[in-house]
Amino acid sequence: MARDLAIDLGTANTLVYSRGRGIVLNEPTVIALNSRTQDVLAMGRDAWQMIGRTPGYIVAVRPLRKGAITDFEITQRMIRLLLERAGVSRFNRPRVLICVPSAITEVERRAVEEAARGAGANGAYLIDQPMAAAIGAGLPVHEPLGNMIVDVGGGTSETAVISLGGIVALEAIRVGSFDIDAAIQTYVRREYGIAIGERTAEEIKVAIGSAWPLEEEIKAEVRGRDLMSGLPKTVILAPEEVRGAIEEQVGAIVDSVVKCLGAAPPELAQDLITQGIHLVGGGGMLRGLDRRLAEETALPVHLVDAPLECVVLGAGKCLEEFDAVKDLFM
Secondary structure, X not given: OOOOEEEEEOOOEEEEEEOOOEEEEEEEOOEEEEOOOOXXXXXXXXXXXXXXXXXXXXXXXXXXXXXXXXXXXXXXXXXXXXXXXXXXXXXXXXXXXXXXXXXXXXXXXXXXXXXXXXXXXXXXEEEEHXXXXXXXXXXXXXXOOOEEEEEEOOOOEEEEEXXXXXXXXXXXXXXXXXXXHHHHHHXXXXXXXXXXXXXXXXXXXXXXXXXXXXXXXXXXXEEEEEOOXXXXXXXXXXXXXXXXXXXXXXXXXXXXXXXXXXXXXXXXXXXXXHHOEEEEOHHHHOEOHHHHHHHHXXXXXXXXXXXXXXXXXXHHHHHHOOHHHHHHOO
């Protein structure tokens, strides 16, 4: 008996939930290829370790950018490898429920479905990430009550107001954690003349990045390559510098939340005063983002218990009650 699978095909990380077993896979959405032979050398964490450290003919790529498929063939190969790791074979073809950003186009949706079927799925179904996140956060999505979810992912940030099993107001922008990392890279290059890789930028964001001033702030030592001499160089970065560097991206995310609130029906907007905003996704873990949103919207903001796993856990709940919640699928 093939176990149904739910896949959160995130720009940063891919999570796989197996019906009856829970989360069976949590790996970075990266695949390493030999560009000469097109052979897959590694996937997930092993491929992520190779970013910025490979010879010229080995490329570590992210097949999803800004929540969209940038390379259809590589994405299909990646989904096939994911299904193999989750125990899918030619004789064991499960139904697959894939969480996708609500911002993707009809063409991109079809590409995801075809990639899943081509990779060995018996049937491919899609669900909006904000809806899956709301279910994963335990919100009463089927009640006539306003529930607001803010999902800050690697390539997209989505804000949705959900009521009666549907999305009532939606604001999706193609700005996410990777854009914040890129802003840090640009700042260090411009201000200090040092080139750093995307992994180093992410480490800086995790160590001292914030969207709001914190009570205790520490500085971080950053090592990179001096653009003038080409030699390794170390500089000290302060949290307020990083805050200034990422202000444009954080501001865009906050503005999209405010815009979504403005599009919500007045009756549901009233509910949000008591229900508050629920923050999910890896980008939602940026320190001070909950405080910044609370200040800008004058609403309570809650970071959910498992922000990284919330979307796939919601899709997993849908798998467990597949026929009862079919109307939620695209």
